[in-house]
Amino acid sequence: MSTTKSIPAQQSGEKSTSGENLLEVEDLQVHFPIRQGIVFQRQIGAVRAVDGVSFQVKPGESLGLVGESGCGKSTTGRAVTRLLEPTGGTVRFDGEDITHKKVASMRAARQNLQMIFQDPYSSLNPRHTVGTIIETPMKLNGINPEQGHKKRAQELLEIVGLNPEHYNRYPNEFSGGQRQRIGIARALALKPKLIVADEPVSALDVSIQAQVVNLLQDLQREFGLAFLFIAHDLAVVRHFSERVAVMYLGKIVEIADRETLYSRPQHPYTHALLSAVPEVDPDGADNRERIRLTGDVPSPINPPSGCRFRTRCWKAQDICASEEPPLVQLIGSADGHQAACHFPEVKQVVAPEEIPAAPASAAE
Amino acid sequence: MAIELSPQSVDVNPASSFLEVRDLRVHFPTEDGLVKSVDGVSFSLEKGKTLGIVGESGSGKSVTSLSLLGLHKGSRARVSGEVWLDGEELVGMTEAQMRALRGQKVSMIFQDPLSALHPFFTVGSQIAEAYRVHHKASKKEAHERAVEMLKRVGIPQPERRAKDYPHQFSGGMRQRAMIAMSLVCDPELLIADEPTTALDVTVQAQILDLIRDLQEEFGSAVIIITHDLGVVAEISDDILVMYGGRRIEYGSVHDVLKAPEHPYTWGLLQSMPHLGGDVSQRLNPIPGSPPSLINLPSGCAFNPRCAFKDQVADGRCLSERPELLPVLDSDKHIAACHLTGDAKAEIRSASARGTK
Incomplete structure (x- = not known):
């Protein structure tokens, strides 16, 4: 089983440029309050979805996060991208503390921190064309590529294996696998350093799943992307991630490189x-x-x-x-x-x- | 194309197996054309055995199972062919006759337990209702039976949980409640449509064990529909691979998974990462996406995605639909592919050399 060698070798170029971690999560907590009462709501408890999670992701590395539903893996992913406000702990991305950053300054940080969502049907706006979907993040962040937004969007479509001429189509004209590719193109639009992929393939058929996994792997190699890969399919996680963390009920119970974790848990x-x-x-x-x-x-x-x-x-x-x-x-x-x-x-x-x-x- | 068979014209030739499906076709007329969801599917199943039906979304797996239960009656679907269950023909039955069978003799576990359970009634009362429809039982007896079934499927504190509503159950427990409901009348044929797709691996393992245990206990026949070949390998005796509404490979689990004969089955097997697989090896996906069921490609429906169509002389893959032929003289394992046995052996050994 001397299989891990080839992939880290290809990434050593990225790794050597900065020896430190791209993402550092320390004692992250996300609690959702439970309130009772009609006029005066008082908090009677909290759902401790994520309760003290720490991990690091190096540039160009892929960390897998596995666990049963309800163990807090998606919540962790969302707290890292700050789609949810962490209750406690710190999230450091690229040397910067982003735990409680303001919305406006967070937007700048998100250029390097993108997300791919689980459900390719609900994560694309049905009223927007594919072109608009991919261009919006660039426009919001004031990025004006030399070749213009449209050219860049078409280029991205080509990168993810879609026909650039489909620029003007709507999401409903695409199949599940193709939609997931659009989601990936959108995440790539800002040239991020880290992508949080929340169950990116679990809604897809096995044959299509393999296409998307291969695509993500190609992109990782080509652009030196780091991934936080959240999934419940252990075989897919093993295939994609060099290191794997296992979560149970809001905590990491085990973390190791994939060879060790899968052969000697x-x-x-x-x-x-x-x-x-x-x-x-x-x-x-x-x-x-x-x-x-x-x-x-x-x-x-x-x-x-x-x-x-x-x-x-x-x-x-x-x-x-x-x-x-x-x-x-x-x-x-x-x-x-x-x-x-x-x-x-x-x-x-x-x-x-x-x-x-x-x-x-x-x-x- | 669809042959409308009235009950009278059905050839009275009762099947020898417990369940025998012959040339089942389910076609849906739509504005865009005729959708041939199931087009000439045949299989048989004995009591106590499990058949796994595998295929991508849109390959006709679920439509096949729904038509076994007669759930297309009254819709615009055109169903033809024969379904023999224990000496009775189901396709020609009236809705009333079918209703007497449903739940009693044939029952189904649906994919999504949250939408299959009624949110307004307690879990216990829903299970009890299924029992009372088929048995002359008092409410109390039926309730006791429901509690017993909940206990049987491993729900803790069944007396208390029977009074709960579906939303108070977790995903795995809802699926157990669904199983309890479908087993409450001891059906002889159980159809499970993606019973574990929405569940975690640990719960999936529990549910598969449960189905297997209950099958041993009651000796029912089980049809399990899934796209996960691992689940099929774990639980099934036979496997039927569907593509574009047709059978493309059919045989025992051992034969089909160990020596798959159709390039589509190879593709399915190769596109899955394995726990013990080589991680530096890229996955080998099947290119393209499933075909439209209105306009199936001519010849072999799989030809646009097949990597080996060039190896068949005269472009037969594009012009001629391959017959389902027995593999290696075994009448148990059949596959529909134009490739010759030698060509397949060569491809398989080449890919074995390439990947391992």
Whole structure:
């Protein structure tokens, strides 16, 4: 599995220009208040969607963010692009603190910080032509390309593999995959350094999904883009991102480079996620280990004490309820591999017998 | 093109299998022309077995399943062909006859549980209603049955949750409630239309396990419609690959996934990233997009997206529609492609050398 080598090699050019991180997120919190009362609304609690998340993205690097729905991965993405106001913590982009920047000055920062949205049907204005959609970010930011807005938009259409003559068409004339390409062209219009891609391929068919993943990869190589790639499809994330962070209930439970994370996961949740992915190989299906998590993600309004995963964890003991495990690097694990667990795995994922069965699968 | 078959003209030739679909066609007349959503699909299914139907959006998977339930009756759709379920022909049935079967003998799990459940009624009452339609049961008995079903599909505190409304359930629980509703009358044929597409992998694994367990328990036949080949590999016995409303490959899961015979199936398999795959390798997508069902390309419907059409002599791919032919003398595995067996073997070994 000496596969990661080729991609970092191609990006070493970008990386060497600045050794520091492009995006630094520290202890990010996003809480949504719950209010009660008609005239005098008082806050009775908060949905702690993101509760202390820290990570860094280097220039030209792609960080994957995976987790179940409701774990806060999209909220994290939106807080990073400041579509949501962070409750606490800091977001530093390109050496600048953008956590609580004013709207006007944020606009300048967003030139380098763009987003691709999940649903290609609702993220494009149906009343605007493709040309308008792609030109608007340039006009709003006062960017006047030499060749003019129209030429630049057509150029972008060509870059994302669409016919430049479709400049005057409306989004409804395009299929899902093509619309997603328009969304990508719009994100590229400002020549950003970082793109937050929130489930960019999950609404697409498998064959089209591969086209879009390849396109994003080409763009990443060509323009040295950094990505925060949010997805719930573990295979796609592994394919696209050099480093992967696993989120559970508003926190990162494990972060590592993809080889380490997928072959030697330490957190039981990562383990369970990986074992739940259905594999195409019809023969391999029987002898793979299966960990079946029971129940759903607990409510982020009132998360469990201590380790948040303990309510579904087959290893949970008393300490898990009383003490929250810190996200730390274990002795002997790969560089940059951090996990937040009191009882981390230190085994290969391919050794099936050694892993204790989940209560769910044992009951069957 | 559509042959309108009245119930009388149906050849009385009951099927040997539990479910047998013969030459099913579902056409929709529209302003732009006739949409041939399903065009001559045949398959059979035994009790206790699972069939996976795979294809892109617009390939006719869902329309096939809806027509099995007779849900196109009364619409403008033209349905023809034969559907034999346990000795009865369904296409020619009246709506009243069909209604007696629905839920009782055939039932369906829909893709989006939030829109398939009624927001105004409690989950328990919706499940109980399905039971009372088919059984002479008091409200109390039906409610008890609903609670029992909710318990069976693994919903904690079923007595309390039966009184909840759908919006109070999470995505996975709603899907479980849907499954409980479709299983409340112990159907012999269960059709699951993308039952896990909207769910997370962990919940998906739970739901697939649940469907498998319930199938073992009740011995029902299951049709699972999905575009995820991983799900099919996990749960199905047979697999039917559809493209442009037609069958292009049909066989056992092992045969089709291990030795796919149609370039479209190769494409589907190659375009998916695998957990153990080589990350430096680019994905190999199928170029282009699915065809219009009004004007299918002439010849093989897949030809505009096929990389191998040049390898067939005389441009037959463009002019002649390939027949579904058995592969390697096995009558279980059929595929519709003009490529010869030798040519396919060569392409497959070449791509194996190239990718691995």
